[in-house]
Amino acid sequence: MASKTGAISERVVARLSQYRRLLNVLAAEGATHVLSRELASLAGRTAAQVRRDLMALGYAGSSARGYEVAGLLASIRAFLDQPGGQGVALVGVGNLGKALLTHFTGRRPNLAIAAAFDTDPSKANRTINQCRVWAMGHLKDVLKAKKIRVAIIAVPPEAAQAVADALAAAGVRGILNFAPVRLRVPEGVYVEDLDMTVSLEKVAYFARRGADAP
Amino acid sequence: MASKTGAISERVVARLSQYRRLLNVLAAEGATHVLSRELASLAGRTAAQVRRDLMALGYAGSSARGYEVAGLLASIRAFLDQPGGQGVALVGVGNLGKALLTHFTGRRPNLAIAAAFDTDPSKANRTINQCRVWAMGHLKDVLKAKKIRVAIIAVPPEAAQAVADALAAAGVRGILNFAPVRLRVPEGVYVEDLDMTVSLEKVAYFARRGADAP
DNA sequence: TAGATTGTTAATCGATTAACAATC
């Protein structure tokens, strides 16, 4: 049901997440089947690449009707999602943190922010977007109680490493890091850096130089 | 002064942006020179990769002292930055938009948000973080007046394509897109997608499966 | 069957890594 080899690259995982959203839209529109080239067009990739990704997933299409939307969605779900759902911890309830709380609340119940933390005492013990904000001292207890193993770091760069240490000590195995700092984490902890400044500088550069070199 | 071949890949541009921040920290600490392996350690890459990136930039180090921090910073600046600075337009002043306004105000004067736009009339004609919020009807005029060619889309997915069309018509050549939609844009317009949901799902997957396969 | 699609294999391309010469 899952992958055949288990050697699924980061990029393929990201694309499967992307395909899922596209498939959800198609399903909502009543589509029962989809061709690789249709999905490719929506995802901005090639049909061959889509087929290869779905092969890696272990989901087979038919040469007559392409891929069954419902079955493919179920297969991606089985691959990406934790069976009982996975709570996420948010550390840092500043402007970005609040935006993330809104963004990751409600729309995906299987992967939603289940607890937020902040050092600022005035923010602790409040509820934002139906999510309780805790003082940092409660990190370990709350994470254990809620079985949270995924966290988002949205604190200033100076505080990021200390937060990462505390998260790792509390059993977190995956971190989405918005702070522009390279985190040192124990082996086995996965870190994904999301640096918005780098992204914007890339856009500014290619806006000047031209999108596609000939 | 710029690149030798001109064929600089997206990844190299992103890394140069990353190196710049690290170099700024080193400069603030008083360092005058830096070795490739030091920079590599801070950036989480290999020394050879750093040297190759700086070669692509056209900046030479010395085998005695490595790279001169100030000179390298100047070279990256000459490569990445628009000489007179480049204003950025933000479309969508919701939770995420407000967070972006805070994030991209002040800290990098060369690439700051110079104008914000929203369809909500109650948000228009206000000032958030010293940035004027305009009604969408003023998009073209304001962008022309401020010579803005870079924009950030932070609107709901349904509205994103229409915003992209309006931005392209107003002369924007680069878009940082936070909406989970594949934008169709005219040739020559560069689009960078930043999908936070995909990033979080990647983290959740590798948190379960283990960070590094053997 | 005919036509289009999927799945598989081979070829190509690019990036990373390794090895080595040049430099201070």
Added chain:
DNA sequence: TAGATTGTTAATCGATTAACAATC
């Protein structure tokens, strides 16, 4: 000089692309 670093070239690895067989 000796040692460490940079710059360059060759080898390796992985992903993408192209070509083809299998399927409905």
